[in-house]
Structure formats: structure tokens, C-alpha cells
Amino acid sequence: MITIENLTKKYGHNLVVDDVSFVAEPGRVTGFLGPNGAGKSTTMRMVVGLTKPTSGTTTVAGRSFRDLPNPGREVGVMLDASAQHAGRTGREILTIAQRTMGVPAGRVEEMLELVSLTGDEPDRRVGNYSLGMRQRLGIAAALIGNPGALILDEPANGLDPAGIRWMRDLLRDFADRGGAVLLSSHLLREVEVIADDIVMIGAGRTVCQGSKADLLRGVGSVVRAEDPRVLLGALQATGADTTLLHDGVISTDADPADVGRVALRAGVVVTDLRPTDSGLEDMFLQLTADTQRDNKRHTKSERRAA
Numbered sequence: 001m002i003t004i005e006n007l008t009k010k011y012g013h014n015l016v017v018d019d020v021s022f023v024a025e026p027g028r029v030t031g032f033l034g035p036n037g038a039g040k041s042t043t044m045r046m047v048v049g050l051t052k053p054t055s056g057t058t059t060v061a062g063r064s065f066r067d068l069p070n071p072g073r074e075v076g077v078m079l080d081a082s083a084q085h086a087g088r089t090g091r092e093i094l095t096i097a098q099r100t101m102g103v104p105a106g107r108v109e110e111m112l113e114l115v116s117l118t119g120d121e122p123d124r125r126v127g128n129y130s131l132g133m134r135q136r137l138g139i140a141a142a143l144i145g146n147p148g149a150l151i152l153d154e155p156a157n158g159l160d161p162a163g164i165r166w167m168r169d170l171l172r173d174f175a176d177r178g179g180a181v182l183l184s185s186h187l188l189r190e191v192e193v194i195a196d197d198i199v200m201i202g203a204g205r206t207v208c209q210g211s212k213a214d215l216l217r218g219v220g221s222v223v224r225a226e227d228p229r230v231l232l233g234a235l236q237a238t239g240a241d242t243t244l245l246h247d248g249v250i251s252t253d254a255d256p257a258d259v260g261r262v263a264l265r266a267g268v269v270v271t272d273l274r275p276t277d278s279g280l281e282d283m284f285l286q287l288t289a290d291t292q293r294d295n296k297r298h299t300k301s302e303r304r305a306a
């Protein structure tokens with residue numbers, strides 16, 4: 001478990017992280033989102049002791065990072081895959097990590113296999129690795145100590161589509177085995193698929209946090225019925241803002257339970273009934289609009305309203 005409590009960082013008069021609090025729970029993937037410069041990396045750096053907070057506290061497995069006797073056994077960290085020593089080979093980097101953490105030597109080969117660095121790749125200098133290969137090596141180094149938590153800044157950066165899927169499965173599996181994953185990403189689609197919980201910040205401040213299911217549950221319902229016109233009339237008669245879309249689907253601001261009741265009273269057979277989903281991208285652009293440098297772009301819902 002990773003906890004962040006009232007974390008604040010000022011550089012001079014510049015408040016870059018402003019009273020941020022959240023918990024990355026075991027067994028869950030927490031997506032940490034925000035526009036460029038929102039303070040995500042600074043927050044992650046404070047958790048792993050690389051940047052000193054102005055105030056507030058962070059813990060990993062119940063202790064401050066600096067108090068962990070063997071941090072790599074508790075938390076795997078990948079903040080900047082390009083920061084690895086360019087003159088060393090991938091195998092050397094993992095061997096140093098394995099010795100420092102005191103894990104069995106066999107972990108090096110296991111990790112190379114896990115991240116699919118194969119053939120002569122482990123023995124090439126990291127300076128000659130592609131970005132995606134560095135990300136893979138960074139993941140291997142983060143996992144070699146068999147930690148209970150992972151902190152990853154943009155882990156999918158540079159990975160090809162198959163690599164992104166591989167990363168998604170790896171993180172899902174890590175969480176399903178009880179690990180806590182905190183990851184930042186600008187790939188909202190990816191976060192939407194993988195995250196269980198979402199924390200969004202803008203200009204250093206939390207703009208929303210909670211489970212993905214709760215946050216993305218929009219207001220209203222989408223419903224299909226055998227006789228959509230009858231249901232449309234019945235819903236409109238209750239005062240609900242209801243529209244019949246061109247493909248016979250009804251969109252309404254009534255929640256699914258109310259739609260069910262209205263359909264029952266009207267004697268209409270409902271064939272599909274779901275809460276409206278709002279997408280993560282729309283939510284991100286709306287909630288961070290004040291802090292976006294490109295806020296001249298409008299969200300889809302704003303465009304629809306215009």
C-alpha cells in the first residue's frame with residue numbers, strides 16, 4: 001500500500017503539489033493523471049525519497065521510503081527509463097540490482113525472460129537500446145526484488161501496441177496477486193482499461209479521485225426496447241429529458257431503476273438497459289480545463305452543446 005497525506009511541494013513561490021492525499025491500495029491499479037506540469041512526477045519522486053516534501057507525509061508498506069531497510073524488496077520504481085547507465089549492459093544493470101537487494105542470482109534470467117529481452121539484447125549496452133527496450137529493462141529492475149508495490153511514471157512510453165498489451169497484462173497480474181500499482185500515464189484509453197482507481201490532478205491540486213467505476217458512471221441511462229416510441233413517450237411524460245437516437249436507442253437522464261419502473265408501467269419489453277458511461281478523456285478535459293495549456297480545444301460534450 002502506498003499512502004500520500006497532505007503532500008505539498010513548493011519551489012520558491014511556485015506551489016507545484018498542493019495538499020494531495022490518496023492511497024494506492026493493494027490488489028488495485030491506481031491511475032495518476034494530469035496535464036503536463038500538473039505535479040505527477042514531483043509527487044512520485046517525493047514518495048520514493050528523491051524530492052523532499054515541503055509538508056505532508058508518504059509511506060510505502062506503512063513506512064516512510066527512507067526508513068525501508070531494503071526498499072527494492074518493498075517497492076519497484078521506474079520514474080525515468082532513460083536514466084539507466086548508458087555504458088552498462090541490461091544484464092549488468094539487473095545483476096547490480098539483484099546483488100544490492102540480496103535476491104537469488106536466478107532472478108536476473110527470470111526477469112530478462114519476463115520482459116522479453118532476448119538473444120544478444122541483455123548483453124548490449126543500454127545506450128544502444130530503443131526506448132521500448134529501456135522501458136522493459138526498467139520494469140525488470142522494478143520487479144526483480146519481488147516487491148509488493150510498484151510506482152511507474154509513464155510505463156507504456158515507447159512501447160509498441162503488443163508491448164502496451166503485455167504491460168497491461170503484467171500490471172493486472174501484479175495487482176491480482178495483491179500488489180499495489182501506482183502509475184502515471186497520458187494514454188487515457190490505456191488507463192481507462194487498466195485502472196481500478198483514478199486520481200486526477202491539475203496545477204498541483206486533486207481535481208477528482210475515486211474508483212473508475214464510480215467516476216465514469218454518467219448521469220442517466222441508455223435503453224433499448226421492443227417498442228421504443230412507447231417507452232420514449234412514457235419517459236417524457238415523467239419529465240425525464242429523453243431522446244430517441246437514430247439507431248432506435250433511447251438516451252435519458254433517468255437512472256436505470258426509474259427507466260425499469262416506467263417500462264413496467266407502460267408494459268414495454270426492455271431488451272438492454274445500462275447506465276450512461278462518460279469517457280475518461282471527456283472527464284479529463286473537463287476537470288483539468290482551467291489548467292490545460294491547450295484549453296482552446298473543446299471537449300466533445302462542449303462541442304455537442306455548442
Ligand SMILES: Nc1ncnc2c1ncn2[C@@H]1O[C@H](COP(=O)(O)OP(=O)(O)OP(=O)(O)O)[C@@H](O)[C@H]1O
Pocket residue numbers: 011016034035036037038039040041042043
Ligand atoms: N527541481 C525543480 N525546480 C523547480 N521547479 C520544478 C522542479 N521540478 C519540477 N518543477 C516544476 O514543477 C511542476 C510540476 O512538474 P512535474 O514534472 O511534477 O509535472 P508532471 O505532472 O509530471 O508533468 P508531465 O506530464 O509533463 O511529465 C512543473 O511546473 C515543473 O516545472
